[in-house]
């Protein structure tokens with residue numbers, strides 16, 4: 001069981017959330033294909049901490065952007081997000 005830290009509701013069971021996936025720092029629309037390729041297809045999963053977005057479906061109904069350690073599943077730096085694009 002994971003406890004996901006919601007900035008509004010506190011630590012809540014993961015079953016209250018919908019997983020939104022990896023948060024992507026999108027390059028500017030006019031960026032070249034290499035920058036878009038790296039942003040979309042080369043995830044940072046080889047690192048210990050990944051940035052993800054979660055939707056608190058059974059709570060405040062906010063998108064939350066945070067970092068998760070893929071080895072320990074410890075969450076850090078939760079912030080309310082506009083669909084993961086803050």
Ligand SMILES: [Zn+2]
Pocket residue numbers: 006007008009010056059060061062
């Ligand atoms: Zn919440």
